[in-house]
Amino acid sequence: xxxxxxxxxxxxxxxxxxxxxxxxxxxxxxxxxxxxxxxxxxxxxxxxxxxxxxxxxxxxxxxxxxxxxxxxxxxxxxxxxxxxxxxxxxxxxxxxxxxxxxxxxxxxxxxxxxxxxxxxxxxxxxxxxxxxxxxxxxxxxxxxxxxxxxxxxxxxxxxxxxxxxxxxxxxxxxxxxxxx
Amino acid sequence: xxxxxxxxxxxxxxxxxxxxxxxxxxxxxxxxxxxxxxxxxxxxxxxxxxxxxxxxxxxxxxxxxxxxxxxxxxxxxxxxxxxxxxxxxxxxxxxxxxxxxxxxxxxxxxxxxxxxxxxxxxxxxxxxxxxxxxxxxxxxxxxxxxxxxxxxxxxxxxxxxxxxxxxxxxxxxxxxxxxxxxxxxxxxxxxxxxxxxxxxxxxxxxxxxxxxxxxxxxxxxxxxxxxxxxxxxxxxxxxxxxxxxxxxxxxxxxxxxxxxxxxxxxxxxxxxxxxxxxxxxxxxxxxxxxxxxxxxxxxxxxxxxxxxxxxxxxxxxxxxxxxxxxxxxxxxxxxxxxxxxxxxxxxxxxxxxxxxxxxxxxxxxxxxxxxxxxxxxxxxxxxxxxxxxxxxxxxx
Numbered sequence: 266x267x268x269x270x271x272x273x274x275x276x277x278x279x280x281x282x283x284x285x286x287x288x289x290x291x292x293x294x295x296x297x298x299x300x301x302x303x304x305x306x307x308x309x310x311x312x313x314x315x316x317x318x319x320x321x322x323x324x325x326x327x328x329x330x331x332x333x334x335x336x337x338x339x340x341x342x343x344x345x346x347x348x349x350x351x352x353x354x355x356x357x358x359x360x361x362x363x364x365x366x367x368x369x370x371x372x373x374x375x376x377x378x379x380x381x382x383x384x385x386x387x388x389x390x391x392x393x394x395x396x397x398x399x400x401x402x403x404x405x406x407x408x409x410x411x412x413x414x415x416x417x418x419x420x421x422x423x424x425x426x427x428x429x430x431x432x433x434x435x436x437x438x439x440x441x442x443x444x445x
Numbered sequence: 446x447x448x449x450x451x452x453x454x455x456x457x458x459x460x461x462x463x464x465x466x467x468x469x470x471x472x473x474x475x476x477x478x479x480x481x482x483x484x485x486x487x488x489x490x491x492x493x494x495x496x497x498x499x500x501x502x503x504x505x506x507x508x509x510x511x512x513x514x515x516x517x518x519x520x521x522x523x524x525x526x527x528x529x530x531x532x533x534x535x536x537x538x539x540x541x542x543x544x545x546x547x548x549x550x551x552x553x554x555x556x557x558x559x560x561x562x563x564x565x566x567x568x569x570x571x572x573x574x575x576x577x578x579x580x581x582x583x584x585x586x587x588x589x590x591x592x593x594x595x596x597x598x599x600x601x602x603x604x605x606x607x608x609x610x611x612x613x614x615x616x617x618x619x620x621x622x623x624x625x626x627x628x629x630x631x632x633x634x635x636x637x638x639x640x641x642x643x644x645x646x647x648x649x650x651x652x653x654x655x656x657x658x659x660x661x662x663x664x665x666x667x668x669x670x671x672x673x674x675x676x677x678x679x680x681x682x683x684x685x686x687x688x689x690x691x692x693x694x695x696x697x698x699x700x701x702x703x704x705x706x707x708x709x710x711x712x713x714x715x716x717x718x719x720x721x722x723x724x725x726x727x728x729x730x731x732x733x734x735x736x737x738x739x740x741x742x743x744x745x746x747x748x749x750x751x752x753x754x755x756x757x758x759x760x761x762x763x764x765x766x767x768x769x770x771x772x773x774x775x776x777x778x779x780x781x782x783x784x785x786x787x788x789x790x791x792x793x794x795x796x797x798x799x800x801x802x803x804x805x806x807x808x809x810x811x812x813x814x815x816x817x818x819x820x821x822x823x824x825x826x827x828x829x830x831x832x833x834x835x836x837x838x839x840x841x
Contacts, residue, residue, distance in 0.1 A: 268595035271588035272602060275559065278586075279552055290532050303535045393789025 320357035325350045328361070328370065336427055343428025344400075353384060353426065380418040385426075461781045461794040464802040466520035468777040469810060471621045471643060472770050473513045476814075478618035478644070479651015480506035481554065481610055486681065488607035494677035498655050500561060501828050504821050505658060506614075506651075507554050508814035514547070515810050520802055539624050546620060550613045557606045559584075560599045562825050564591050569825070618647045625776060632707030632787065633714065633780040638696050642772075645689040650769035652682045656762035658818075660755055662828065672751045676742065679758050683739040686765060690732045693772065710787040718782055718793055723775045731768025735761040 300306035329337060340346060351357065355377040361370045382404055391401040408415045411423065424431060484502040487495040495502075518524040531544035559566075567589050570581035619640035625631075626639025656678050663670045697715070700708050715723050738761040742754055749757075783790050797803040822828055 268590055268592060269598050271563065271586055271590060271595070272598060274586040274588060275556060279556065282548065282552060286532075294532055298533060303533070303537075392784075392791075394784035394786055394791075 316358065318356045318358045319351055322349050324357045328372075339425070340427040343425075344430045345427060348388075353379065380421050382417060382420045385420045385424075461778060461791075463777055463781060464520060464794075465774075465796040465804065465807050466516040466802045468770070468773045469516040469807050470513070470520075471618075471647075471777070472650070472773045473509050473516065473811075473814070474618050474621050475643065475647030475650050475769060475773070476654055477506050477509045477513055477550075477651075478614040478647045479649065480509065480655060481614045482648045482651055483655050483678075483681075484557075485607045485611050485614075488604055489611065492677060494671075494673040497671045497674045497829060498659050498678070501658060501662070502651075502655055503554065503558050503561065504818055504828065505655065505814070507558055508817040508821065510547075510551060510554060511817050512810060512813045515813065516807070519806060519810070539620065539627055542620065546613070546617050550610070550617050553606055553610050553613060557603055557610065560603050560606070562827075563599060564596065565825055565827050567591050615644055619644050625780070628780075630785050631780050632700075633711060633783070634776065636696055638692060639776075642689065642692045642696065645685055645692060646769045646772050648685045649682065649689050649765055652678055652685065653762040653765040653769070656682065656758050657766070660759055668829070670751070670755060672754065675751075675754055675758050676746065679739050679742040679754070679761070682761070682765065683736070683743050686732060686736055686739065686768075690728070690736070693727075693732075706787060710783045710789075714779060714783050714790070718790060719775050719779050722771050723779070726771045727768055727775055731764050731771060735764045735768070738764075 295305045295307065297306035298304070301309070326337070354360075359374055360372065360376045362373045363369065364371050386404050389401050389404075391403045395401055404420075405415050408419050413419060413423070420426075480502045483495060484499055484506065486492045487499040487502075514527070518527060521527070530541060531548075534541035534544065536542070563585065566581050566585050568591075570578055570585055570589070573581060622640035622643030625634040625643075626636055628634045656675065659674065659678070660670060697711075700711055738757050742749065742757055742761075778794050781791075782793055796807070798805055800806075
């Protein structure tokens, strides 16, 4: 094979690619990768060690049962009874923390309160793809249809976020009065 | 529907998650595969009329290959994580093979370009001094053999590489189509025709790009434009656009004729949301008109003067570049603006000018390959093949 020296040199260089692949693979892929599946097995433990941020459905109750008895009772009988508090407010761990000595929960930070219509739109804005039975409105049109002016925090002027239904008698006009 | 809705919610039809960047990505890889096919027509199938673009086509393919993944990296963020898919590929995902196909194709095109330019590199090494000489000598791998037999070996290897390259290029691009075609839940994507449609339109865009590049480069360099070459490019382009449009329509006609539940959402999609970009641009402006224009070039060959042919070819190629882009757009975006439960539609998506995945970024990314081609041309000045190489092909 005369006159093929350059081809062989090029082939040698190309061979460096798979070789370096094997070497890098050996060095860079973590040892526990693939033990349980297509991921790094050690990451399971790392995730277990990360602090819990969200609470469960009951995690607001313990304190607010005393402070906001009415609110909770109101919510429990309304249409938002099944909507968890954290969906509209924030994760419990940003609001309270176990005391380092007693282990009792204490408030550390103000809880987020969102009054923007965007919060409601997230669940209630009209979408073709949403099941028909779910209450949905085109936010801007809806507000105008109720003879009110649209503004950022308009929804909660008529609807109580914890018990939003206005379909019952009497409630309707009461709400409208506030919005004007 | 308000774009102001924030966060994720079910059913998640609010977000067009695959943005303009994802339309760019098959467009760029398509140009890679398409340009390569032109070089293969010359190197493997011996279409000698394409000689003037044989080098240009490979360099173009390589230039676009260099930046084909950039839209994906911009879209996903964290470019450093892209290596994970290469070192720990999960083969139950179609994406996993990409790193390997891409790398294999990259090496192949680089090797092929190197062999084709080897003689130029050696001559450049002999002619220059100092660092430049060292650079070219390095590139020549220290072998200065440009004897007849050595060049014959080069030529044979190039033919073999080009032949291997055809299935690889098909794979590289067919796989992009497959990623869409294999998404069962999306009526607009899920069809085994998808990889083939992508492939053929890739070839259309590749040839169109070469027509444009060839005409423009020759004009600027003040060199004669080979009428044979333009004619041949137009003929191939005509063939491929006809096949492409046939396939694109075939898919829709099948859907329409079957009247399956998918059609209930696809029909309004095509006639409302995508009316302009699908019927207007992809079919009428981008396909029908170029087919007529190229038909004139092919069928009325003897009646055309060279400047007239070049003008027609230029216009047709521009329209076809646009056609293929809108085809990508209609697939990628079209597939996301209707609800997967086929209940209806979300508002149409339009990218912002300045956002991260917006129009300006897309244009910049599209320019990068041309910069690469210009740099290449600066380093290795002969984008047109030297004549002795051509003789060998003719003798072959």
